[in-house]
Amino acid sequence: xxxxxxxxAELGITLPTPMAPVAxxxxxxxxxxxxxxxxxxxxxxxxxxxxxxLGDNVPMETGVQAAQLCFINVLAQLKVACGGDLDRVRQVVxxxxxxxxxxxxxxxxxxxxxxxxxxxxxxxDIGRHARxxxxxxxxxxxxxxxxxxxFRIA
Numbered sequence: 001x002x003x004x005x006x007x008x009a010e011l012g013i014t015l016p017t018p019m020a021p022v023a024x025x026x027x028x029x030x031x032x033x034x035x036x037x038x039x040x041x042x043x044x045x046x047x048x049x050x051x052x053x054l055g056d057n058v059p060m061e062t063g064v065q066a067a068q069l070c071f072i073n074v075l076a077q078l079k080v081a082c083g084g085d086l087d088r089v090r091q092v093v094x095x096x097x098x099x100x101x102x103x104x105x106x107x108x109x110x111x112x113x114x115x116x117x118x119x120x121x122x123x124x125d126i127g128r129h130a131r132x133x134x135x136x137x138x139x140x141x142x143x144x145x146x147x148x149x150x151f152r153i154a
Contacts, residue, residue: 004086007122008075018076019043022140028081033090035081035151039098040073041143042066051142054135055105058144067097067114070147074115075122082153091126091152092119097133098146108133115147 001009008015021027021038028037042050042065050066052058058066074095075086082088097112099105112133119127139146 002087039146039148042069050144055102063111064114066145071115092129093150096148101135
């Protein structure tokens with residue numbers, strides 16, 4: 001077991017089998033030393049575990065948990081892209097977060113911290129990243145949150 005797999009175990013995180021795309025796109029693309037992982041919803045066992053709209057029927061704490069699960073699903077795709085070896089990751093370059101929210105909701109950044117904090121917990125300093133977080137009126141499959149990522153690998 002590598003360094004990152006050991007860290008995941010210490011955090012009590014088991015990576016799931018990656019979800020298949022739900023439309024006409026690739027779950028990830030490797031180009032040079034970059035891996036771009038398509039947006040991942042907070043799915044567990046093939047079903048979206050956190051649905052709804054922040055500021056309406058989804059509390060802040062639930063949104064943070066959804067972002068954490070999205071990041072776990074991003075990692076599952078990343079592991080496949082790295083041939084099963086997450087120790088190949090040299091930098092979490094960027095995370096993008098989409099938060100399904102009512103128009104007056106303003107705490108998108110705090111929700112997305114669920115994913116960002118987990119990135120740093122898993123990868124330490126190389127987990128620090130650039131980020132964009134936006135609110136949207138809805139997401140595929142009524143997901144509350146969606147997270148995408150870009151990573152530099154060896």
